Amino acid sequence: MSDLMMQINPGFVVILLGVLCALIPVNPVRKFLVTTAPILAGIMIFQNYTSHEVIAGVIQVGPTKLTTLRIDPLSMIWGYLFCLAGVLNAIYAFHERCKITDSSALIYMGAAIAGVFAGDLLTLFIFWEMAAISSVFLVWKGGEGSFAAGVRYLAIHVLSGVLLLAGAVIYGRAKGSFDFGYIGLDAPGAWLMLIAMGIKCGFPFLHNWIQDAYPKASITGTVILSAFTTKLALYALARGFPGTDLLIYIGAIMTCFPVFFAVIENDLRRVLSYSLNNQLGFMVCGIGIGSELALNGVAAHVVADVIFKGLLFMSMGAVMLRVGTTKASELGGLFRSMPLTTLFCLIGAGSIAAFPLLSAFVTKSMIITAALDNGNLVVMMMLLFASAGVMEHSGIKVPYFTFFAHDSGKRVKEAPWNMLVAMGLASVLCIFFAFPWGGYQFLYSLLPYDVDYHPYTGDHVVFQMQLLFAAMLAFAFLKRIGAYPDERRAEILDFDWSYRRLGKNVMVWIDVMWTRLSAHVGNIRSKVIKSSGRKLFQFFSPAGGFSAAAPSGLPVILVGAMLVLALCVIYIGAQ
């Protein structure tokens, strides 16, 4: 039995339990499964992994070898992280009685775990698509307004899967193997796979599904979604394209552009979606740099990001549950009603802003240091600029406009106990992963390469605090002189305008034109038919021209001509 378990990808077990969940009508049993499934998967990873690469679960399908389980230091940390996120999400969703959410959350998480442990590109493709299909239900559970966003989400992710498959097939045929290791941009099919991963990772112009779907998903759905899809794509990038220079610039752009959208966005869950994009940029940049320090930074920051971003989404979910909105213009002063949620949100905000003793301080700085070592000063400056931007949208804007600012007069209940427990655990982890005495060392022990990086040096603490204090000062100063803009209700246009408005209008125009053309062609056709019928009637009807009295010579000539024509046709056909 134990040997059999060593052959099974831990994600399969979670997926199986997710399917089982869909059949169980009893809520407590489902909740038990949702909570224990990630723990079970974590135990399986722990038992399987022996500090060396483990290859197992090899299946021969015709000429193709599928490696369904490959655990190595890179996949191991992602696997543990997904299990940890699964437990936190399960606790957070404990109050919700929804079979679809429970089942799809487990299948989605299982697909993500199975994806990171996939040893070949075809297995990765299967779980890539499974993650997309299972997670769309979490979007659709957001209500009527989420249906169209869910359809777009599904279409974009299925497209990503198709591109991945196409790239994998081209790559596999050229290389003679589908093994998923370093790919590099020069390999056949590599660009298709890079675009597929870029879609899921939120590359610029491919990012809109995040800000479109996440804020419209259900309260728990948003929290669950934030943990897996983009991180699975990051893993695939880190596996297939480490050290690809192009990713440095893509990542640097990703860190900067969301900052400008986040500052004018009123919906705080959408602000956090832009913030997610911004943090992904740091990690994509780290993958592009590709040094051991950078890749360690990426792996560490993935862990930190899943926890603090999950925490921020959880706090906004609690606000959504109690107040009914996360529009900054409608909120304010909620610390009076939700003090614990406020505290947890502040810890999440401090973590993402990289305050000392909070998680991003020990993770993001690894990537920034690697960028400096890389000698690319423009990128380094962009990352510093983005760090100040993070302070604006996630460090200040989200907690300030929700819990402080002007008093909205809303007096609501504190979040349910299970949400508080989940947020409390996430907060403890944010602190633990940056704790100088054993905390960050534990995180570093899980990283794929040996770590020779000490975050708590005098210069790092001092200069990071310079940046953060200066950003806070700028905020306070701009508020005082009235230059800080008020939050206003609006739809902020982004690149998705190109397909949600322009593309849609073009399709509507084509549809209208086609309908008109069809009608016009139909009219012409009916006129031609009528006219031909009339002409034929005029010729061949009893009262027609052919029946009329005519000189006998003319029909003879016509018949003779037709016979000549028939003879010619037969003669040509016989040649």
Next chain:
Amino acid sequence: MSDEHPHTHEDLTKIHPLAVPFLWLANPKVERGFIWIPLIGMIITILLGLVYPQKHPAPWDKLFFGSWAVIGFFAYSFVVMSAEPLFKLLARDEDYYGEGSTDLEIADE
């Protein structure tokens, strides 16, 4: 019967017990005075920068004093000041796409 806070005049029956000791945060004087915290913090950390200089300085760290504070202040200000023109350029009516609001109809447990 309402139970009023002596300074903030807030109805304490509607305030979470854990939040009561922190009601001073809503005091306008505190809000106005908040600016001193980052200002003093920034000055202290700039001075500490002399004691703990960057071990791996970027070129701008050698160029001017308190470089990260300058970057932080101007980067933050630039982002915030860009909000108004960007809003004018990109903001549309909330139902621009005609897909409805993301708000919940009823907030309940």
